Amino acid sequence: MEDKIRVLVPEKDVDAKIAELGKKISEDYAGRQVHLVCVLKGGVFFMCELAKRITVPVTMDFMSVSSYGAGTESSGVVKIVKDLDQPLDGKDVLIVEDIVDSGRTLGYLMEILRKRNPKSLHLCTLLDKPERRVTDVKVDYTGFNIPDEFVVGYGLDYDQKYRNLPYIGIVELGK
Numbered sequence: 165m166e167d168k169i170r171v172l173v174p175e176k177d178v179d180a181k182i183a184e185l186g187k188k189i190s191e192d193y194a195g196r197q198v199h200l201v202c203v204l205k206g207g208v209f210f211m212c213e214l215a216k217r218i219t220v221p222v223t224m225d226f227m228s229v230s231s232y233g234a235g236t237e238s239s240g241v242v243k244i245v246k247d248l249d250q251p252l253d254g255k256d257v258l259i260v261e262d263i264v265d266s267g268r269t270l271g272y273l274m275e276i277l278r279k280r281n282p283k284s285l286h287l288c289t290l291l292d293k294p295e296r297r298v299t300d301v302k303v304d305y306t307g308f309n310i311p312d313e314f315v316v317g318y319g320l321d322y323d324q325k326y327r328n329l330p331y332i333g334i335v336e337l338g339k
């Protein structure tokens with residue numbers, strides 16, 4: 165049987181929220197250049213849309229960190245699959261993620277990146293599941309706080325599928 169996807173956040177609400185976040189970030193970084201660090205693969209859809217809504221100068225780099233396998237639970241083991249191409253020294257760095265769930269991935273990543281001497285280091289996530297937190301993470305910009313449900317779409321996958329959905333949905337797995 166096919167999986168069913170129930171819409172949690174419709175496309176128009178995601179788009180409106182990204183525009184709002186872009187405006188806020190542009191105000192907060194006025195007079196500066198912001199260096200966006202995208203956490204692949206999930207963060208890429210959000211990062212591209214967000215970058216288009218930021219009006220201060222933007223540079224960007226990509227990193228891939230994996231903590232989830234094929235399942236719906238974080239393994240707790242965070243692995244750098246692809247590191248950044250450029251150094252972070254003296255840059256105003258904004259990490260862009262699709263979701264903060266247990267917080268393990270971002271907790272680990274922020275610790276690593278802070279050691280690379282950025283001028284500032286902040287975190288922007290499209291989704292946050294505060295109920296699931298195991299590792300404390302300071303989130304500076306949040307799109308939506310969502311309940312403890314496994315979500316897909318807008319970069320988020322279940323077993324590598326559904327990243328391309330233009331909305332956030334909850335998967336009901338087919339048998």
Ligand SMILES: O=P(O)(O)OC[C@H]1O[C@H](OP(=O)(O)OP(=O)(O)O)[C@H](O)[C@@H]1O
Nearest residue numbers: 204205206231232238265266267268269
């Ligand atoms: O707060 P946590 O419990 O650590 O979960 C959040 C992380 O899990 C997802 O990545 P994933 O490892 O699934 O990789 P992907 O982006 O390539 O799908 C997501 O993109 C975050 O990086």
Ligand code: HPA
Nearest residue numbers: 265313314315316320321
């Ligand atoms: O709810 C989720 N969906 C997809 N990937 C994830 N990685 C952490 N939480 C999630």
